[in-house]
Amino acid sequence: MTRPLVWTLYAACVLVWSSTWVVIAVGLEDIAPFFGAGIRFSIAGAGLLIAAAALRRPLRTDFVLSAIVGLLPFATTYGLIYWAEQYVTSGLTSVLFGVLPLYVALLAAATLPSERLRPRLIAGVGIALGGLIVAFSESLDLGSGEHTALAALAVILSPLASAIGNVAIKKRGGKLDPLVMNGWAMLGGGLVLLAVSAPTEDWGATIWSAASIGSILYLAVFGTGFTFVTLTVLLRELPAVTVSFISMIIPFGALALGALVRDEEVTALAVGGALLVVAGIAVAQLPIRRRVPA
Template sequence: MSRAVVWSLYAACVLVWSSTWVVIAVGLEDVAPFFGAGIRFVLAGVGVLTAAVLLKRSLRTDVFLAGLIGVLPFATSYGLIYWAEQYVTSGLAAVLFGVLPLYVALLAALFLPEEPLRPRLIVGVAIALLGLVLAFGESLDLGTGEHTALAALAVILSPLASAIGNVATKKRMHGLDPLVMNGWAMVTGGVLLLAFSAPTEDWGATNWSVSSIGSIVYLAAFGTGFTFVTLTVLLRELPAVTVSFISMIIPFGALALGAVFRDETVTAVAVGGALLVVAGIAVAQLRFGRMR
């Protein structure tokens, strides 16, 4: 696959995932968190598997990997995120999720021999995290309520499940069909979320408004079906840590979308933070010793 196509897919993931945090918050106004997340992943999985059938692809895949992705990134990580966004802002959730590259870097060093933990990687991640704190620290509050601190902690821990999934995908995905593997994983994650939701949430209280239905459909089709299949392709083409930096760019994508579509102010502090994130990614990824 050409580099141009790879980086175009990378940019597409950033753009779509930048919007999903706000869309999740919109859906939570009318739909219980685990119920909404479960419907999202089941719909996405069925859609992706249907596409695989129409393309005449075998539905056989790595059962262990599909199950792992279903349980960890999909059910666990997104279950925590959906629950937490009831108590913290969507912007803060996106920022806190930005610790993902640190988790991926540590796990990749343990399980991916081709991605050792180099000092420049740690320095780069630290610089990028500083950029996130600088850009959003003064404008985001934790919100109010007895579960606010616990919700923030849940978002910080949720990327660990995603990091395990990313590293496992990088290690075991060779030769597998990304549509089929992700389809089964999405169905698995969705069913688990619905199973957890059934005894703990009141499905009858759901308000099937235009916004709630639109939120679920958008998140299923674009925020799940398109992005996670694309993520699998990116993990075949790029180092796992490079792919994980998407989570550090997403908050600034959300900021840019807010400025374009909602006339939200972009401050000098936010721009400075964005530049630090770019600098951190450059430090982590570029091999300066080989540059002329």
């Protein structure tokens, strides 16, 4: 795959995921969190498997990897995020999720020989995290609700499940059909979320409004089906930590969308924080040029 195409797909993931935090919040107004997440992933998984069958692709895959991805990134990460967004803002959620590259760096160093844990990598992640905090310091209000602190902790822990899934895909998914592997994983993760929802949430209280239905469909098709298949492709082409930096760029994508679509203000702190994030990614990722002795 050519580099321009790889970075185009990278940018597409950033753009779509930048919008999903707000769309999740919209859906939570009418749909219980685990129920909404379960429907989202079940629809996305079934859709990918139907597409694969229509394209006459074999539906066999690495079912161990599909189970890992279904239980961890899909069921655990998104179950925690959907639950947490009832108590903390979507903006705070997207910023706290920015710890993902740190988790990926530690796990990749322990399991992937090609991705060593370098001091520059840790320093770069630290700088980028600092940039996120600076950029959104004016709006990182934890709130005073009964479960806000627990919800914030859930968001901070949720990327660990995603990190395990990403590293597992990097390690085992190189030759798998991304449609089929993700299809089974999404379907399995969705069914797990629905199983958690059934005894704990009132499905009859769901309001099937245009906003809630549109939220589920958008998240299923674009925020899940497109992005996670693309993520699997990107993990074949780029280091796992490089791919994980998407989570740090997403809040700025959301900020830019807000400015373009809703005329929201972009502050000097936001610009300064964005520059720090760019600097941190550069420190972590750009190779050092060593002088060759004359």
